[in-house]
Amino acid sequence: MVNNKSIIQSTFIKITVSIFAILLILYFFLARIYWNNEVLTRELELLTVASKMETVIENNYQSILGIKTNKNLNDSQKYEQINNLFEVFFDKLSQDYKNIQLGYYDLELNQMVFYPRAENDNLISDLGLKTNNGLLLEEATVPRFISDVEVFRWDGKGIIAAVVPVCYKGEIVGQTWAMLKAEEIYHQSYLSYSKYFIPSLVIIILVLFLIDKNLVKIKYALDDFTAAIINDRPANLDKFNLPELWPVYEKIHNYLANLKLLNERLEESNTKLITIMQGIADGFFSLDRQWCFTFVNEEAKRLLKKEQNDLLGKCVWDELLNFLPEKTVHNLRQAMEQNITRHWEEKLFPEARCYEFYAYPFVQGLNVFFRDITELKQKEQELSRLERLNLIGQMAAGISHEVRNPLTTVRGFLQMLEEKTNCSRNKEYMEIMISEIDRANGIITDFLSLAKSNSDSTKIEDINEIISRLYPMLQADAFNDSKEIVINLGQVPLLELNRSEIKQLILNLVHNGLEETPVGGKVEISTYLEDDRVVLAIRDEGKGIPEDIQEKIGTPFFTTKETGTGLGLAISIGIARRHQAHFRFQTGPNGTTFYISFPIPGK
Incomplete structure (x- = not known):
């Protein structure tokens, strides 16, 4: 009842x-x-x-x-x-x-x-x-x-x-x-108003009485409907003139019958698998041919952040579809439908952590083993990046002066020739050459910044104040392309920063975000406190970074743009590293977010 x-x-x-x-x-x-x-x-x-x-x-x-x-x-x-x-x-x-x-x-x-x-x-x-x-x-x-x-x-x-x-x-x-x-x-x-108010009140009370009468009728019908389902007997819905509930009743009745059968099969499978599979160090779950969970070990529950009762007997697509990327869904279906073993690595939503998967089909369904290899991948990428940066730093330190000295000499002679009257007709070409020499010097400067191991002249700064001062310039740049800059600054403690380097980091990431964001879109800059670290997040509304080039992000001179040196992200990563900050990104079809988390002084 x-x-x-x-x-x-x-x-x-x-x-x-x-x-x-x-x-x-x-x-x-x-x-x-x-x-x-x-x-x-x-x-x-x-x-x-x-x-x-x-x-x-x-x-x-x-x-x-x-x-x-x-x-x-x-x-x-x-x-x-x-x-x-x-x-x-x-x-x-x-x-x-x-x-x-x-x-x-x-x-x-x-x-x-x-x-x-x-x-x-x-x-x-x-x-x-x-x-x-x-x-x-x-x-x-x-x-x-x-x-x-x-x-x-x-x-x-x-x-x-x-x-x-x-x-x-x-x-x-x-x-x-x-x-x-x-x-x-x-x-x-009030005497005039009461002539209208009192009749209106009486009418409303009558309307409520009629509503209550009909709701009571529906209540009795639902009581009988519930009792019929619980006691597994036919419902007397025609008595209450509510035939609309018949399809629902039949659907639930059929579902309960099927559920009983499934529970018997699941109980039999669990008895066979629990003893063997609970001791496996990797995450493991088993699916039947209807894509329903028949077993989930402790490690899988920990990695999926789900309890056993939330998964057993449930369809994997209903429970984890928003959690599993397209590649994983495709490989699971391929392993089950084509009865072939599959092995792959994939980042799972929403934390974008990297997992290694093995899918083994069998007669009754599919066994899936998986493990979190995020830290391993990060260490491999960091080692590779450090090796590249070390090589670049050595090269930069060795050849920077050798390259800059002749460039400085050439620039000086070009400026001298530019002032001579007999060279006035070539003045335009000389200005172009001087501009290109300055551009080369800028690239060398960026190149040298990659070799730095420590930030110079750091002091206690308010990162929100740095962002606020940059905001008018960034907003003007965005308006020129019919885009928008949005800032969402939380209350964060002061940090030990090199002000000019942090400005360069923000400018690089926002500029990249504006280039990727379509017309009418926006780039959001936000700060917040997370796990005793101050996080700077810059999110765009672009198409995201293709998976096949994500590992190359931050590699010097690697760029997907027709114009560009490919040093912007590498410099930004170097600035973060010199501030003992963690640099990571999260990307998808709706855009990319770069996270730089700075340590709080004294913690």
Whole structure:
């Protein structure tokens, strides 16, 4: 039976949570719209009230002026007479707009002339406005709105107000104001919104009820389907009107029958092979004619990084297809199908380590022996490279001065002839010869760098800072060919480096990467920390290095380009060696990555 955390219940919970999450978002969004709409409506209403007061006061301001200029009246008496002058109008206006508080502030008298007497200044204080040095005393040249900052809270607190200046003969003589408590807007907006929200909530609950009803039906069908498979009996799927599960049921049923037969055969084979093959030092696994693992020894599990239960009875193509290169797949198929013994060496993904394979077919399938020979190959390659570099270094040290001296003499005479007037017509040829002599000197310099055994003038440097300074120049070079340089610099410790040599190493590898990368592609430069070493990685998006020339990479004067000396990679490897750094590369059809891992000082 389906447990309490079944997919049916999980699906229903997810649907319910999703619907209510969307509803909650819409609730706040639409509530805010209703709130803002109500605020705008009430602001317009406040402005209308304040404007009505302003019109009446301006039309009767001559009377107000007469009261204010009467020297027989003190300020209090003036206040009372002005208030009485408009008492009827303001009482009627207050009746028409019962929830709105209103009043008039006179600039000359510097006080509120009239507003609801019962509440006095406490009303203004409660609403967040002051009668002295407050919002209403600010000189307003145009009608404006005043909103207490709390009006935007959703608890109904705060006020909104409209202030309209009163003018007489082009001068501002006072202000009319109308204000409203935000709680009036708060209740009205939510009352309007609830008319739509509550019916929507009821509809959603009904929809969820129907969804749950259908999901329960599917749950019962899956329960019966599971029980039929476990108990090896026919499933009663027609009862639940779910015939779609019949092909799945038949497929699983047939698979289980075949699996039982395979398990019996595998058990018999394991009994014969385990005792003999577990003691073999090489990695060993056996496949049946269906390409399924029938045996895997301990060394094979270690090399493949797989547990025995992950392999036994499983098809090799399902478990290791992404791990095995094309050559290995071809040789395994050839050994099995043509019943011939095969021997080959191959690098396996994803670590690109080199392995030696032997495949021996037999009646029931195929036996495969393999061992990791990466270190052996690396030592052979390193020995060969060191021998080549040693020979080149000896040659370079012996002939560099002998070659440079005559070149320097020839260059000097060419420069002297270039200045003579009778040789001006040959000046272009002389410049070409001087350029070629300089190029030859550059090659000799590169050649000599291969013979160095130690880096000169090393000091503590930040490799990320070196890369960052080179980035603008590299990016400009890439843009010229419609390509891109991407840097991804991690936090790494300082290293002991020769700055100029590291710059040359980066320039060489990035230049090679840009040449291999197609238009629109990119070369990525990254740094990171790995096993107490700082790794510099430069990855391109080219076609990769062909396998038949990979062993020649780094050989001086070996190049696949029409133009080039073949010294760039050899120099880069030499720079890495002088910094006690490890130099390696990983290549494939999607590009090549060069890794240079530097030791951390003191470790």
